[in-house]
Amino acid sequence: xxxxxxxxxxxxxxxxxxxxxxxxxxxxxxxxxxxxxxxTAGDDGFIRVWNIKNMKQIxxxxxxxxxxxxxxINRRGFIVSSGDDGIIRVWRLPxxxxxxxxxxxxxxxxxLTFSKYxxxxxxxxxLWEIIVWDALxxxxxxxxxxxTGWIYALAFSPKGNLLASASKDNTVRVWDLDRGTVxxxxxxxxxxxxxAFSPKGSLLVSAGNDQRIIVWRVRDGKLLYSFRxxxxxxxxxxxxxxxxxxxxxxxxxxxxxxSTSDWRPVGVFTGHRGLxxxxxxxxxxxxxxxxxxxxxxxxxxxx
Numbered sequence: 001x002x003x004x005x006x007x008x009x010x011x012x013x014x015x016x017x018x019x020x021x022x023x024x025x026x027x028x029x030x031x032x033x034x035x036x037x038x039x040t041a042g043d044d045g046f047i048r049v050w051n052i053k054n055m056k057q058i059x060x061x062x063x064x065x066x067x068x069x070x071x072x073i074n075r076r077g078f079i080v081s082s083g084d085d086g087i088i089r090v091w092r093l094p095x096x097x098x099x100x101x102x103x104x105x106x107x108x109x110x111x112l113t114f115s116k117y118x119x120x121x122x123x124x125x126x127l128w129e130i131i132v133w134d135a136l137x138x139x140x141x142x143x144x145x146x147x148t149g150w151i152y153a154l155a156f157s158p159k160g161n162l163l164a165s166a167s168k169d170n171t172v173r174v175w176d177l178d179r180g181t182v183x184x185x186x187x188x189x190x191x192x193x194x195x196a197f198s199p200k201g202s203l204l205v206s207a208g209n210d211q212r213i214i215v216w217r218v219r220d221g222k223l224l225y226s227f228r229x230x231x232x233x234x235x236x237x238x239x240x241x242x243x244x245x246x247x248x249x250x251x252x253x254x255x256x257x258x259s260t261s262d263w264r265p266v267g268v269f270t271g272h273r274g275l276x277x278x279x280x281x282x283x284x285x286x287x288x289x290x291x292x293x294x295x296x297x298x299x300x301x302x303x
Contacts, residue, residue: 028291041068074118082109115160124151166192207234236279249276
């Protein structure tokens, strides 16, 4: 059952309204947003599609027999999902009908993502392999190897020519899809769970088990900043669309907002009872959605 609670609160000078929804039975594993559509996925095997303006549920799709580990939506009206069955399923909006099944992975597919304009899709598995797909023909373009541990997160650069990956091997890799080259970014002391490009593509942020956020310069892979951000592992990161903020969340059940001008916190949002597993800003930056291991999502309407 979906439970909704709306609160109006003031946190560290930031006025916002907060909507709390029990979205899944079991943990929320992934969140994505495209326009007015919010997509969530969880351990209950379901994908749910919501209207982010009024938080009404539009679709409920039973997508995988086991857990849904990742979900992504593009502007062409497709949703992709992956899980512990090693299969990627493609769903067509608005009805949410199964459009295609993609095979190529032989283990859990923990993460997948679309490029900005939805023409490419990337997926990664527990056998340390990344597959880049043509999201028009749904054919494989290439396979990327080099990590030596599970891959937890993927992110395309705004232009779609670069793909960042975060891994259990403590590294971030930035793959140049045009040139066929890769940069290995070393700076984390433990598993890396999250990566996000800045809107202009010049910076990359990463975070993980070492409780730190690291800011990298993309063109040469230089480590610019590294700071302890949470009391515990960080599982989720996202850049605001205007590039002025980064949101982070994880083990300590707090959502933190960081100013990208000086990398100091400007907001700390509390209320989650479970570990924070996913974060996403809306396309206009007016909304931040967070999900946790108790099955709840919180929709923070920033004012």
